[in-house]
Amino acid sequence: MKIRISLLVACLAIVGIARPIDAEIIKDALPSQDLTKAKSLETILRDSGLCKQYPIAIKILNDNTAEIATYADRRLSDGETKLLALNIAKVISTNINKIVEVKVRLCDPASIKYWRDIVLSAAQIEGGLKSGPEQEETLNSIKIVNNMGLIDSPNLEPKIGVYKRILKLKAAGVDVRPYLKKLAGIETADKKKKKIATQLTELNASLSEVDATFNKPISSRVNGNDLESTLRQSWQDACNSANTALKAVEEAEQEQNNLTSPSVYDNDAQARYQNDYEGRQRKIDAALAAWQEACRYRELTHDQLKQATEHY
Numbered sequence: 552m553k554i555r556i557s558l559l560v561a562c563l564a565i566v567g568i569a570r571p572i573d574a575e576i577i578k579d580a581l582p583s584q585d586l587t588k589a590k591s592l593e594t595i596l597r598d599s600g601l602c603k604q605y606p607i608a609i610k611i612l613n614d615n616t617a618e619i620a621t622y623a624d625r626r627l628s629d630g631e632t633k634l635l636a637l638n639i640a641k642v643i644s645t646n647i648n649k650i651v652e653v654k655v656r657l658c659d660p661a662s663i664k665y666w667r668d669i670v671l672s673a674a675q676i677e678g679g680l681k682s683g684p685e686q687e688e689t690l691n692s693i694k695i696v697n698n699m700g701l702i703d704s705p706n707l708e709p710k711i712g713v714y715k716r717i718l719k720l721k722a723a724g725v726d727v728r729p730y731l732k733k734l735a736g737i738e739t740a741d742k743k744k745k746k747i748a749t750q751l752t753e754l755n756a757s758l759s760e761v762d763a764t765f766n767k768p769i770s771s772r773v774n775g776n777d778l779e780s781t782l783r784q785s786w787q788d789a790c791n792s793a794n795t796a797l798k799a800v801e802e803a804e805q806e807q808n809n810l811t812s813p814s815v816y817d818n819d820a821q822a823r824y825q826n827d828y829e830g831r832q833r834k835i836d837a838a839l840a841a842w843q844e845a846c847r848y849r850e851l852t853h854d855q856l857k858q859a860t861e862h863y
Contacts, residue, residue, distance in 0.1 A: 571579050592646055596621075601639050605660070609643075616652040617643045623657035623667075625842075626797070632657065633693045636669040637679040644676055661804050661835045664718075665843065668696040704741050709751050710734070716758045718847045723765045729757065782856040789849040794840035803838045807831035 561623035593607045597621075605622040612618070623635060651673050659665040671679070671693065678689035701710050713734060721727045728823050810827055813820030 560587060569660065592643065594643055595646060598646065599638075599642055601642070603765060611647060615649050616654070618654045618656070619643065620656040620658065620666075622660045625659050625661075625665075625800075627696055629695055630690060632667060632695060633669065633679070633690050636671060636693075637676060640671045640676045641680060644673065659839060662832070662839055664700050664836060665786075665839055666698055668698070669693060671680065686701065697843075699847075700840055702738055702742050704743055704744075706747055706751070710737065710741070713737075713754055713758070715847065716755070718844055719851055720758065720761055720765060720847050721844075722851055723763050725761060730754065733757075778859050779856070782852065782859050786849070786852040786856045789845070790853040793842065793845040793849045796838070796845040800835065800838040800842050803831065803835045807835060 571761045589645045592609050596602050596607055596609075606622045609617065617640075619639060621639075623632065627635065636655040636657065639655055643653050644650040649742050653671045653676065655669045655671065657667045657669075674788045675689050677694060678685050679693065680686070681689075696708065696711070698707060699711060699714055701714065703706060704710075717727050717730045717734065720730070725763050732756050733750070737754065740750065807828060810824060810831065815821070
C-alpha cells in the first residue's frame with residue numbers, strides 16, 4: 552500500500568492535483584469563520600466513507616475550481632461512477648464557498664496508468680443528486696473520460712478516439728497490430744511533448760480506409776430474422792470475455808499482495824522484493840489493458856444490439 556500511495560502522489564504531482572488541502576489554501580478560498588469547518592477536506596471526505604481507505608489528493612484553484620484524485624472500484628458502472636463523483640463533488644462544494652466546477656479523477660486501484668475523469672459544474676452537482684427526471688437528465692449530461700491507459704496530455708481525447716477505432720476494427724477481425732504500433736509511436740512522441748497532430752491525422756486516415764472495407768452495416772452481414780439473436784449472443788460472449796479478463800486482473804493483484812515484505816535490514820531481500828513487485832505490476836498492467844479492450848468490445852456489441860433492437 553505504501554508503494555501505491557507514493558505512486559498516486561507522484562502521478563497527481565504530474566497532473567497538477569497533488570498538493571493536499573491545508574490551512575493556507577482554505578484561507579484563500581473561505582471566509583475566516585468557515586476555516587474550522589473545512590480545516591481538512593481530506594478528513595471530511597474520509598469520514599464520509601466515499602473514498603474508503605484510499606489516499607486522497609485535493610487542490611483548490613484560484614478560479615474557484617477544485618480538483619480531486621483518489622481511487623475507485625473498477626467494477627462500478629458508468630452510472631455508479633457518476634454518482635460517486637457527484638457525491639464527492641458535493642462534499643467539496645458544501646465546504647468550500649463559490650466552487651463553480653469540480654474535476655474528479657478516479658484511478659484504478661491496481662495502476663495509476665488507468666483512470667476516469669469527470670468534470671462537474673455547480674448546476675450538475677446540484678441536479679445530479681436530486682431524484683426523478685432532473686437527476687436522469689443531469690446524469691445523461693455528464694461525460695466520463697476513460698483514458699484507457701493512454702498518457703494524459705492536451706491530445707488525450709483525439710488519442711482515445713483513435714484507440715477506440717482501432718479496437719472496433721479488431722472486433723471486426725482486422726489485424727490491427729500495425730495501427731497499435733503507430734499509436735505506440737505517437738504515445739512516445741506525446742510523452743516527449745512533441746507535436747503529434749499530423750501523425751494522428753495520418754493514422755485516422757489509414758483507419759478510415761480500412762473502416763470503409765470491414766465495417767459494413769450490420770444488416771448487410773446477417774439475415775434480418777437472425778440479426779437480433781446473433782447480436783445478443785455476441786454481446787453475451789463479450790460480457791463473458793470481460794468478466795474473464797477482470798478475473799485475470801484480480802488474480803494478478805492477489806499475486807502481488809501475496810508477496811512477503813522482507814526485513815528492512817536485508818538490502819538484498821529488499822531488492823529482490825522490489826523486482827518481484829515491479830514484475831507483478833507489469834503483469835497487472837497487461838491484464839488491465841486486456842480488460843479495457845474487452846470492456847470496449849462489450850460496449851460495441853451492446854451498441855450494435857441496441858441499434859438493431861430499435862431498428863427492427
